[in-house]
Amino acid sequence: MTLNPMKSLTAGVAAAFFAAAAFANPYEKYEGTTIVVSWPALSHFAAAETLVEEFTEETGIEVEIDALQYLKLRDRQILEMSKAEGEYDVVSWVVMWKGEYVSKGLLTPLSEMFTSAALVDPLYDIDDIADAYLQNGGVVGGRKGYLPGRSGALYGIPFGAETSILAYRKDIFEEQGIEVPTTYDELAAAMTQLHEAGIPALTSRGKTGHQVTAAWLLHLAPMGGKIFDDQWNPQVNSPEAVKAAEFLRHIAKTGPVGVETFGFGEAAAAFLQGDAAMHLDSLKIAAMSRNPSLSKIDGNVGYALHPVGSRCGSETGGFAMGIPANAPNREAAFLFIQYMTSKAGDQHMVELGGDPIRISTLKNNADKFPDYLITAEQLPCADPDWRPLIPEWNEINIDVLGQALTQVLTTDDPIQPIMDEANEKLRAIMEREGYYTWANYRADK
Amino acid sequence: MGDASAGTSVAASKPIRDLSTLVPYFFILPAVAIMLAGLLYPVIQAFYLSFYDWKIGTDFEDAPFVGLRHFIRMVGDENVWESIWVTIRFGFWTISIEMFLGVSLALLLEKPIRGASVFRTIFILPLMVSPVVVGLIWRYLFDARVGWINYYLGLIGIEPQVWLGDADLAFFAIVFTDIWQWTPFIFIIVIAGLQALPSEVLEASKIDGANWWQHIFFVKLPMIRSILLIALLMRLIDVFRALEVMYILTGGGPGRSTELLSLHIYNRAFDTQQLGYASAISVLLIAIVTILSLGILKMGNPMKEKTDI
Numbered sequence: 001m002t003l004n005p006m007k008s009l010t011a012g013v014a015a016a017f018f019a020a021a022a023f024a025n026p027y028e029k030y031e032g033t034t035i036v037v038s039w040p041a042l043s044h045f046a047a048a049e050t051l052v053e054e055f056t057e058e059t060g061i062e063v064e065i066d067a068l069q070y071l072k073l074r075d076r077q078i079l080e081m082s083k084a085e086g087e088y089d090v091v092s093w094v095v096m097w098k099g100e101y102v103s104k105g106l107l108t109p110l111s112e113m114f115t116s117a118a119l120v121d122p123l124y125d126i127d128d129i130a131d132a133y134l135q136n137g138g139v140v141g142g143r144k145g146y147l148p149g150r151s152g153a154l155y156g157i158p159f160g161a162e163t164s165i166l167a168y169r170k171d172i173f174e175e176q177g178i179e180v181p182t183t184y185d186e187l188a189a190a191m192t193q194l195h196e197a198g199i200p201a202l203t204s205r206g207k208t209g210h211q212v213t214a215a216w217l218l219h220l221a222p223m224g225g226k227i228f229d230d231q232w233n234p235q236v237n238s239p240e241a242v243k244a245a246e247f248l249r250h251i252a253k254t255g256p257v258g259v260e261t262f263g264f265g266e267a268a269a270a271f272l273q274g275d276a277a278m279h280l281d282s283l284k285i286a287a288m289s290r291n292p293s294l295s296k297i298d299g300n301v302g303y304a305l306h307p308v309g310s311r312c313g314s315e316t317g318g319f320a321m322g323i324p325a326n327a328p329n330r331e332a333a334f335l336f337i338q339y340m341t342s343k344a345g346d347q348h349m350v351e352l353g354g355d356p357i358r359i360s361t362l363k364n365n366a367d368k369f370p371d372y373l374i375t376a377e378q379l380p381c382a383d384p385d386w387r388p389l390i391p392e393w394n395e396i397n398i399d400v401l402g403q404a405l406t407q408v409l410t411t412d413d414p415i416q417p418i419m420d421e422a423n424e425k426l427r428a429i430m431e432r433e434g435y436y437t438w439a440n441y442r443a444d445k
Numbered sequence: 446m447g448d449a450s451a452g453t454s455v456a457a458s459k460p461i462r463d464l465s466t467l468v469p470y471f472f473i474l475p476a477v478a479i480m481l482a483g484l485l486y487p488v489i490q491a492f493y494l495s496f497y498d499w500k501i502g503t504d505f506e507d508a509p510f511v512g513l514r515h516f517i518r519m520v521g522d523e524n525v526w527e528s529i530w531v532t533i534r535f536g537f538w539t540i541s542i543e544m545f546l547g548v549s550l551a552l553l554l555e556k557p558i559r560g561a562s563v564f565r566t567i568f569i570l571p572l573m574v575s576p577v578v579v580g581l582i583w584r585y586l587f588d589a590r591v592g593w594i595n596y597y598l599g600l601i602g603i604e605p606q607v608w609l610g611d612a613d614l615a616f617f618a619i620v621f622t623d624i625w626q627w628t629p630f631i632f633i634i635v636i637a638g639l640q641a642l643p644s645e646v647l648e649a650s651k652i653d654g655a656n657w658w659q660h661i662f663f664v665k666l667p668m669i670r671s672i673l674l675i676a677l678l679m680r681l682i683d684v685f686r687a688l689e690v691m692y693i694l695t696g697g698g699p700g701r702s703t704e705l706l707s708l709h710i711y712n713r714a715f716d717t718q719q720l721g722y723a724s725a726i727s728v729l730l731i732a733i734v735t736i737l738s739l740g741i742l743k744m745g746n747p748m749k750e751k752t753d754i
Contacts, residue, residue, distance in 0.1 A: 082502045082503075100502075101502075106502060206610070207698060208696060208699050256590060257595075257605050258590045258607050259610070260699055261588075261609045394717060395716075395717040398712070403700055406698060406700045407700060409699075410610060410700070
């Protein structure tokens with residue numbers, strides 16, 4: 001076989017041309033591809049739609065969004081990701097589902113993408129993303145399977161992530177002469193004072209199941225409690241856990257009417273419509289209070305750190321985005337996630353009314369949004385272990401704690417026996433799922 | 446010869462007659478096939494699944510066979526019995542009140558009176574609303590903070606009630622909502638039955654001197670007995686199927702105070718992902734509904750009466 005010098009030269013020039021073209025535009029290879037994104041119908045994600053349009057304009061990658069009510073996402077995503085060939089290229093999960101998704105082999109490890117020089121933007125700077133958000137939303141493995149550690153692996157990037165801060169009505173606090181509470185004792189005293197003045201004090205979630213458990217967990221970590229010890233023994237009847245439940249009951253007695261039926265939306269609405277003096281939950285309340293279509297109280301809201309009990313400990317939650325193992329367009333999906341969570345994307349999300357995930361974005365915008373400084377200060381206290389993100393969590397969350405805490409909230413029954421019973425139920429679930437297998441094995445030896 | 450030819454003729458005509466007996470089966474074959482595919486197949490699948498411990502998102506081939514473990518667990522599961530008790534209480538109150546109101550209104554409105562047709566049209570509107578919308582409408586009406594019910598109670602000096610956050614009030618709320626939606630169904634069925642009654646019998650009872658009460662209790666209601674039984678049967682089955690309205694309205698809460706058996710099965714299957722266990726409870730649900738339906742049909746099978754006529 002002989003080589004034609006002219007043909008070789010032409011081929012070489014063509015290869016060089018295409019290589020140069022590839023370096024010039026990392027998106028070109030995927031132009032015309034359509035990716036399907038499954039995410040929740042929440043304000044942050046609605047705001048992100050403008051950024052999605054810009055992504056399509058800049059990259060040529062079309063995006064179809066399947067937005068669902070957030071508690072309905074899991075069923076839909078699991079069904080889709082269980083197929084041999086799925087439709088979703090990107091899924092956005094509530095952080096508590098990540099363990100289940102990975103244990104079922106439904107997600108792509110992002111290391112597959114982060115090792116590709118052609119895909120990764122050198123300016124992406126993953127270290128700038130708040131560590132609590134990244135660990136909580138994206139890392140699976142590590143200590144206990146969901147905490148940072150050497151056996152952990154990255155499956156998702158936070159998007160719509162959050163921690164908890166206190167939002168309060170400046171005008172009411174001033175009128176009632178109440179100092180902004182920094183501890184749980186001060187917070188409880190302020191709630192009593194407001195209630196006695198005829199003002200509903202602190203709004204909260206309280207609906208049976210996930211919502212009431214989330215409300216209780218918000219107070220459990222700062223009060224020094226945990227769901228399990230390091231050997232997976234349940235601790236929900238500890239003095240700290242009972243104290244957190246007592247605090248929840250205090251909220252119901254001094255807060256707005258109907259706390260027992262509130263999900264996050266209803267609890268936030270009570271604050272935004274002026275029916276409660278305080279909101280202690282996700283930082284998303286700040287963006288919502290600035291939105292005139294949602295809020296009657298803009299300009300009267302102050303922000304403070306999540307009050308401290310025996311330690312500081314705010315929640316880490318919200319959403320992260322990743323790529324299903326059966327996604328048809330995994331590389332284009334990665335480019336989408338990278339674009340949306342880049343420094344520029346994060347800054348643009350702030351301008352669109354969303355919540356940032358990067359420390360630099362929080363700091364750069366602190367002058368404009370006072371809650372950002374509080375958030376940046378709060379994040380080192382964000383506790384990635386405030387709830388166990390194990391595959392069994394859904395059953396524990398809804399079936400056991402969600403029921404026990406409803407009893408706490410809607411009755412005057414003594415709390416300790418309620419939590420003792422819940423503790424036993426938790427132990428039975430952990431036993432059933434084999435969490436004590438090794439301990440029993442060693443004990444028998 | 447003649448005998449032989451007659452014998453041949455009988456032998457030749459027999460297969461033709463046999464074939465003709467198959468014709469009815471041929472005509473009902475499509476309906477039977479659809480029934481088998483749409484009804485029996487899922488039931489058999491549910492029964493099959495109840496012997497496995499399968500979670501959505503994992504391969505069914507990997508699901509361990511657990512034999513009767515789910516059924517044994519179900520017998521000792523207080524949450525299952527609690528949800529059955531909630532369903533029975535819910536069924537008792539809703540069906541009793543709906544039958545009473547539906548029949549009473551039909552008796553009142555069977556005569557052509559001014560405005561009756563307008564009222565009938567308005568009255569059946571709840572039937573046309575999808576269950577999810579019914580759930581949403583009443584969820585907002587019962588809302589403790591912004592609901593109309595608390596607003597109007599406030600106007601007459603009654604403190605706001607947490608309708609959906611108190612076990613007794615929430616149970617009242619689901620019963621009330623079901624009555625609102627399904628009383629028109631009883632009304633329509635009964636009024637159609639009343640209007641189809643032969644006028645000769647009614648006139649005869651009048652001539653015999655029956656008063657208004659006797660006319661209703663000894664003539665009209667006995668004559669529409671099979672229609673009442675059909676209505677009762679359909680409502681009973683509906684009570685055990687009811688899911689959407691309760692899911693939206695209360696989600697089964699507070700606690701498990703409004704968690705009907707169907708909602709309990711849903712929560713087991715999709716919240717806690719115990720599909721095998723949820724299937725086992727579904728088998729129990731099917732058994733309960735079948736036994737109740739057979740019981741009611743035994744009380745007076747309307748189809749049988751029709752055949753007798």
